[in-house]
Amino acid sequence: MSGSGSEKKTKKEVERLPPKESFSEWYHEIIQRAELMDIRYPVKGLYVWFPFGFKLRQLVYSKLREIMDRDHDEVYFPTLIPETELGKEGEHIKGFEDEVYWVTHGGLDELDVKLALRPTSETAMYPMFKLWIRSHTDMPLRVYQIVNIFRYETKHTRPMIRLREITSFKEAHTVHRNFEEAEEQVNNAINLYKEFYDFLAIPYMVLRRPEWDKFPGAAYTIAFDTIMPDGRTMQIGTVHHLANNFAKTFEIKYETPDGDHEYSHQTCYGISERCVAAVVSVHGDDLGLVLPFEVSPVQIVIIPVLYKGKEEAVMERAKMLENSLKSWGFRVVLDDSDDRPGAKYYKWELKGAAIRFELGPKEVESEEVTVSFRDTREKFRIGLDEITAGKIYEWAEEMKKRLRAKAFDTMKARVRYFDSFDNPEMLREWINRGVALVHFCMSEECAERIEEGTSGGILGSFEEIGEWCEKGKEGRCIICGEKGVLSAVSRAY
Amino acid sequence: MSGSGSEKKTKKEVERLPPKESFSEWYHEIIQRAELMDIRYPVKGLYVWFPFGFKLRQLVYSKLREIMDRDHDEVYFPTLIPETELGKEGEHIKGFEDEVYWVTHGGLDELDVKLALRPTSETAMYPMFKLWIRSHTDMPLRVYQIVNIFRYETKHTRPMIRLREITSFKEAHTVHRNFEEAEEQVNNAINLYKEFYDFLAIPYMVLRRPEWDKFPGAAYTIAFDTIMPDGRTMQIGTVHHLANNFAKTFEIKYETPDGDHEYSHQTCYGISERCVAAVVSVHGDDLGLVLPFEVSPVQIVIIPVLYKGKEEAVMERAKMLENSLKSWGFRVVLDDSDDRPGAKYYKWELKGAAIRFELGPKEVESEEVTVSFRDTREKFRIGLDEITAGKIYEWAEEMKKRLRAKAFDTMKARVRYFDSFDNPEMLREWINRGVALVHFCMSEECAERIEEGTSGGILGSFEEIGEWCEKGKEGRCIICGEKGVLSAVSRAY
Numbered sequence: 001m002s003g004s005g006s007e008k009k010t011k012k013e014v015e016r017l018p019p020k021e022s023f024s025e026w027y028h029e030i031i032q033r034a035e036l037m038d039i040r041y042p043v044k045g046l047y048v049w050f051p052f053g054f055k056l057r058q059l060v061y062s063k064l065r066e067i068m069d070r071d072h073d074e075v076y077f078p079t080l081i082p083e084t085e086l087g088k089e090g091e092h093i094k095g096f097e098d099e100v101y102w103v104t105h106g107g108l109d110e111l112d113v114k115l116a117l118r119p120t121s122e123t124a125m126y127p128m129f130k131l132w133i134r135s136h137t138d139m140p141l142r143v144y145q146i147v148n149i150f151r152y153e154t155k156h157t158r159p160m161i162r163l164r165e166i167t168s169f170k171e172a173h174t175v176h177r178n179f180e181e182a183e184e185q186v187n188n189a190i191n192l193y194k195e196f197y198d199f200l201a202i203p204y205m206v207l208r209r210p211e212w213d214k215f216p217g218a219a220y221t222i223a224f225d226t227i228m229p230d231g232r233t234m235q236i237g238t239v240h241h242l243a244n245n246f247a248k249t250f251e252i253k254y255e256t257p258d259g260d261h262e263y264s265h266q267t268c269y270g271i272s273e274r275c276v277a278a279v280v281s282v283h284g285d286d287l288g289l290v291l292p293f294e295v296s297p298v299q300i301v302i303i304p305v306l307y308k309g310k311e312e313a314v315m316e317r318a319k320m321l322e323n324s325l326k327s328w329g330f331r332v333v334l335d336d337s338d339d340r341p342g343a344k345y346y347k348w349e350l351k352g353a354a355i356r357f358e359l360g361p362k363e364v365e366s367e368e369v370t371v372s373f374r375d376t377r378e379k380f381r382i383g384l385d386e387i388t389a390g391k392i393y394e395w396a397e398e399m400k401k402r403l404r405a406k407a408f409d410t411m412k413a414r415v416r417y418f419d420s421f422d423n424p425e426m427l428r429e430w431i432n433r434g435v436a437l438v439h440f441c442m443s444e445e446c447a448e449r450i451e452e453g454t455s456g457g458i459l460g461s462f463e464e465i466g467e468w469c470e471k472g473k474e475g476r477c478i479i480c481g482e483k484g485v486l487s488a489v490s491r492a493y
Numbered sequence: 494m495s496g497s498g499s500e501k502k503t504k505k506e507v508e509r510l511p512p513k514e515s516f517s518e519w520y521h522e523i524i525q526r527a528e529l530m531d532i533r534y535p536v537k538g539l540y541v542w543f544p545f546g547f548k549l550r551q552l553v554y555s556k557l558r559e560i561m562d563r564d565h566d567e568v569y570f571p572t573l574i575p576e577t578e579l580g581k582e583g584e585h586i587k588g589f590e591d592e593v594y595w596v597t598h599g600g601l602d603e604l605d606v607k608l609a610l611r612p613t614s615e616t617a618m619y620p621m622f623k624l625w626i627r628s629h630t631d632m633p634l635r636v637y638q639i640v641n642i643f644r645y646e647t648k649h650t651r652p653m654i655r656l657r658e659i660t661s662f663k664e665a666h667t668v669h670r671n672f673e674e675a676e677e678q679v680n681n682a683i684n685l686y687k688e689f690y691d692f693l694a695i696p697y698m699v700l701r702r703p704e705w706d707k708f709p710g711a712a713y714t715i716a717f718d719t720i721m722p723d724g725r726t727m728q729i730g731t732v733h734h735l736a737n738n739f740a741k742t743f744e745i746k747y748e749t750p751d752g753d754h755e756y757s758h759q760t761c762y763g764i765s766e767r768c769v770a771a772v773v774s775v776h777g778d779d780l781g782l783v784l785p786f787e788v789s790p791v792q793i794v795i796i797p798v799l800y801k802g803k804e805e806a807v808m809e810r811a812k813m814l815e816n817s818l819k820s821w822g823f824r825v826v827l828d829d830s831d832d833r834p835g836a837k838y839y840k841w842e843l844k845g846a847a848i849r850f851e852l853g854p855k856e857v858e859s860e861e862v863t864v865s866f867r868d869t870r871e872k873f874r875i876g877l878d879e880i881t882a883g884k885i886y887e888w889a890e891e892m893k894k895r896l897r898a899k900a901f902d903t904m905k906a907r908v909r910y911f912d913s914f915d916n917p918e919m920l921r922e923w924i925n926r927g928v929a930l931v932h933f934c935m936s937e938e939c940a941e942r943i944e945e946g947t948s949g950g951i952l953g954s955f956e957e958i959g960e961w962c963e964k965g966k967e968g969r970c971i972i973c974g975e976k977g978v979l980s981a982v983s984r985a986y
Contacts, residue, residue, distance in 0.1 A: 038621060038624070040621065040624055041570075041571055041617075041620075041621065042575060042577075042578065042620060043571065043573060043575055043606075043608070046571035046573060047571070048568065048569070048570050048571065048621055049568055049569035049570075050568065051566030051567065051568055051636065054566075054567050054568050054569055055567070057569075058567070073544030073547075074544065074547050074548070074551070075541065075542055075543065075544055075547050076541070076542035076547055076550075076660055077534075077541050077542075078534055078536065078539035078540070078541065078658050079641055079643075079658055080536060080539060080594075080643075080657070080658060082535060082536055084535075085535065097600065097601070098600040098601065099599070099600055100599075100600060101573075101596045101598070101599050101608075102596065102597065102598040102599075103594045103595065103596050103597075103610065104595065104596075104597045104598065105594070105595040105597065106592070106593075106594050106595075106645030107590065107591040107592055107593060107645050107647075108590070108591065109645075113536075115536065115594075117596065117610075124534075127534075127535060128531060128533065128534065128541055131531070131533055143544065147641075148572055148640075148641070150572075150573075152599030152600050152602075154600075164573070165571050165572055165573060167569055
């Protein structure tokens with residue numbers, strides 16, 4: 001399915017990936033070679049999920065669904081939003097008007113009212129919420145959907161990162177009685193997203209976006225950003241407190257116990273397939289994908305090493321092992337293709353199979369198997385009778401710890417605190433490969449000076465400071481010396 | 494969430510549904526009242542899945558996924574198809590040009606190439622299949638996706654039946670070496686769809702569409718049609734043999750073992766949310782939804798009947814029962830709301846909870862529970878210690894048998910064989926409430942005569958004849974007396 005005949009395939013398979021250091025080329029190649037997405041679709045910014053990539057997506061999203069399902073209901077709202085609704089909230093439409101796709105014709109007829117392809121679903125949902133919310137007892141309302149959304153991107157596009165069709169947007173929308181209850185939900189949402197990214201062993205910064213960079217229509221925006229291998233930051237989740245801004249526009253009102261009528265307060269929060277891009281980018285290495293065990297489409301690969309005359313005994317053992325592992329519920333492939341073992345190792349390292357079992361005549365004789373972990377590539381032998389479901393889970397757990405430790409170390413190494421702007425050139429140089437932390441007053445004026453001096457931008461102020469950072473929240477603004485909060489400066493995806 | 498305050502809600506809940514005999518009104522009301530879809534979205538033909546409806550959809554589609562996953566890979570192709578690709582296959586574009594939505598603008602810019610919202614994905618997928626298929630070893634290729642598709646419907650729209658955004662289109666696409674292997678896949682697909690609809694206890698006719706009604710670009714089309722309560726037929730699945738028609742257009746060629754180059758042959762087959770509409774329509778009754786146990790969002794409801802002073806003992810028992818049922822993996826609601834028991838019975842009958850347990854002081858005293866099945870509304874008492882997971886499954890199995898028997902009886906009663914066209918008025922009258930079977934030569938000329946005489950149309954010839962029908966496949970055409978095959982005449986949705 002890689003688009004080359006079997007002969008060419010073998011040749012292609014021994015070509016090495018570009019080193020991860022050349023992140024842009026590495027990412028471009030791994031997407032295609034590990035069969036995550038086909039980038040050859042004939043429209044810019046639109047890509048095809050290969051079966052293998054789609055499986056990875058499903059596994060990542062089934063965790064997200066599990067987390068959401070605890071106290072949200074899944075729903076589905078239409079993709080097409082009439083211009084009249086999309087334009088209602090002034091700030092909101094201003095934020096999106098440059099990047100909305102417009103449907104103007106049905107068949108050969110011109111439509112009376114143009115329809116937007118949802119860039120996000122506030123304006124599809126909130127006219128309905130107006131009908132759903134009448135009384136204080138109708139709240140909290142918490143719904144979510146996982147849908148395709150559309151942005152007319154004019155910048156450079158990139159699979160799973162910057163797209164014209166975001167295929168997997170999880171957007172949650174909630175309605176509450178007042179500002180405080182909505183704020184509580186903001187905090188709940190932050191915790192849900194932390195749990196999700198902790199599960200994926202992806203480090204993140206939880207940052208409050210500056211005023212000029214918040215979601216159009218929101219009171220404030222909290223974002224999750226991770227640091228990519230090239231030092232740029234990538235936003236991988238956002239949580240917005242909408243106050244009663246949209247409620248006023250869409251007339252979402254309720255009757256209080258006293259018979260008064262009040263506007264509701266709302267939140268919304270979203271995660272796109274950038275969560276998959278983060279898994280690929282943060283954990284991958286020069287050989288290909290490295291995936292947390294739980295989301296690996298192929299968790300275990302068994303490679304029989306066949307020598308003449310010994311094939312049968314080896315294959316028999318390999319099949320027994322496969323059956324046991326499958327019966328325990330693992331996703332296993334017994335690779336009995338005609339490729340040489342080396343080509344198989346290469347293939348399954350590229351695709352991020354977490355555990356590899358090799359079985360040759362020697363192993364069969366000694367009732368053993370050779371084990372190799374994808375992340376460390378450590379190799380050792382173990383008795384076949386020691387392979388139990390418990391043992392596999394134990395290994396998976398240890399791998400997760402290693403992935404997390406490595407990812408956090410890498411992140412720490414990419415973050416540096418600056419206490420002075422005397423030499424902007426130092427900052428500029430640093431943010432070409434990492435994130436600068438500074439204390440900052442959050443004024444637009446000072447932000448402009450940083451931007452001019454460094455070609456990076458104020459990403460946001462730390463909402464909470466991770467254990468990996470030793471700096472305090474409060475301090476003097478690096479530019480003006482006024483009261484400031486710890487903030488991140490970066491070039492962002 | 495039904496959009497009325499709690500006071501109004503109680504009032505609304507005691508309003509009866511229209512009788513199912515008035516099918517159109519009944520369907521309109523049940524969609525909204527059972528909280529399947531909100532029909533108040535401000536664009537014609539677009540609807541909102543409520544949480545309860547979405548859950549039903551998920552359960553139905555998880556069965557469909559399970560069936561497909563056995564030998565298909567799930568993928569995702571873009572929603573937007575460039576005009577240049579959509580127009581390539583002449584027949585195909587002619588079939589769709591009146592109902593395609595066109596995206597003409599991105600932001601304020603006019604697009605160079607107009608983009609169609611996929612009405613179906615042949616023209617999105619097949620340019621990529623050209624890249625994926627090189628050698629005979631690359632086949633069979635079998636993929637599917639579950640996506641939203643769009644049709645600019647100018648006719649009367651109806652939730653889940655005739656939509657402008659079909660939210661849940663399962664479309665499978667396969668590629669094979671030759672016509673025969675593709676035909677084998679057509680037969681496999683028919684069997685998969687039979688299994689799916691048998692699981693849902695939905696009766697169907699498997700019909701070959703006449704030449705003039707096949708899928709645009711196909712060699713032939715086999716369709717699944719069910720009979721709705723008003724006697725009209727509804728297409729609930731199609732399987733198309735595409736021969737090498739699309740392969741020629743999109744240059745899907747492969748190298749044979751001998752080094753020759755041949756065009757591939759293809760099939761595609763689809764099912765939309767009409768499968769959910771069929772479940773609602775075929776099994777529902779005057780009181781609301783009747784759902785097969787496996788797809789019921791609430792399989793079991795427990796209703797405590799509380800009398801003063803006995804509340805605690807009853808609630809304790811009810812909670813114990815709830816915990817047991819949940820621990821066995823059933824979807825259970827313990828309805829401890831303030832509504833009266835009668836209102837609760839009404840609500841859960843409307844929503845199709847398959848099994849109802851009532852627990853009052855009498856039951857607690859005798860260590861029993863009152864059981865009621867949604868389909869028969871039969872009521873009986875049983876010892877609490879007799880409630881086991883096995884017992885529940887047994888009941889579910891029996892219910893499925895009853896649903897199936899009832900649905901097939903209803904279908905049989907709506908089908909009548911006609912051996913003469915001497916009195917077209919009789920046929921016309923009949924197909925206002927059912928399906929007419931006739932032997933028919935499949936010529937367009939004879940079809941026109943039937944259409945003029947009856948206001949119904951030739952739906953297709955029986956590909957296989959169900960056990961419910963005693964007529965043979967072969968016979969003389971009811972119009973011209975030439976050789977004919979058993980065919981169905983109906984008014985179709």
